[in-house]
Amino acid sequence: xxxLLVVALLLSxxxxxxxxxxxxxxxxxxxxxxxxxxxxxxxxxxxATTIGSDSAPHVPANHVLPTVPTESSAQxxxxxxxxxxxxxKISNQxxxxxxxxxxxxxxxxxxxxxxGTNGTGIFNQHSLxxxxxxxxxxxxxxxxxxxxxxxxxxxxxxxxxxxxxxxPQSKLASSDFLSLKGTLTIS
Numbered sequence: 609x610x611x612l613l614v615v616a617l618l619l620s621x622x623x624x625x626x627x628x629x630x631x632x633x634x635x636x637x638x639x640x641x642x643x644x645x646x647x648x649x650x651x652x653x654x655x656a657t658t659i660g661s662d663s664a665p666h667v668p669a670n671h672v673l674p675t676v677p678t679e680s681s682a683q684x685x686x687x688x689x690x691x692x693x694x695x696x697k698i699s700n701q702x703x704x705x706x707x708x709x710x711x712x713x714x715x716x717x718x719x720x721x722x723x724g725t726n727g728t729g730i731f732n733q734h735s736l737x738x739x740x741x742x743x744x745x746x747x748x749x750x751x752x753x754x755x756x757x758x759x760x761x762x763x764x765x766x767x768x769x770x771x772x773x774x775x776p777q778s779k780l781a782s783s784d785f786l787s788l789k790g791t792l793t794i795s
């Protein structure tokens with residue numbers, strides 16, 4: 609019985625020590641970069657692949673058709689060259705997250721150019737994830753540009769880093785999947 613009492617006392621001390629360490633770190637002011645950054649720009653290019661091409665066979669909902677990947681099926685979806693440029697103002701920044709408001713966005717897919725002036729984004733400095741949502745339009749058609757990608761390095765001061773947006777997470781909703789690579793620059 610005395611061994612059980614010793615173990616119980618040790619287990620009760622460990623959480624108290626852990627809480628003390630967490631409290632000590634929490635009481636310190638979080639690190640905030642002394643340099644407040646004002647703007648962010650992104651320039652990426654790559655490929656756009658049409659979503660839902662008619663090359664897929666139509667099968668009733670209650671039937672399952674086995675999928676066998678082949679080289680010809682991968683090339684059956686129409687694709688075109690794509691370029692995206694984004695300009696934004698940084699609205700909130702700390703050591704972990706940089707939030708920004710999109711002031712201008714241009715998306716070119718083939719010969720079609722989409723433009724927009726509003727959107728939001730976030731750059732997580734720890735996971736290096738960049739997420740952008742922006743409304744774009746070209747003539748009478750409009751859509752939501754969704755870019756979810758990964759930066760190669762964190763930026764706490766002015767500079768640039770390589771940025772990759774992968775398909776199918778990045779897309780012009782209901783139109784094209786985007787696979788892009790380029791540069792993210794902050795100042």
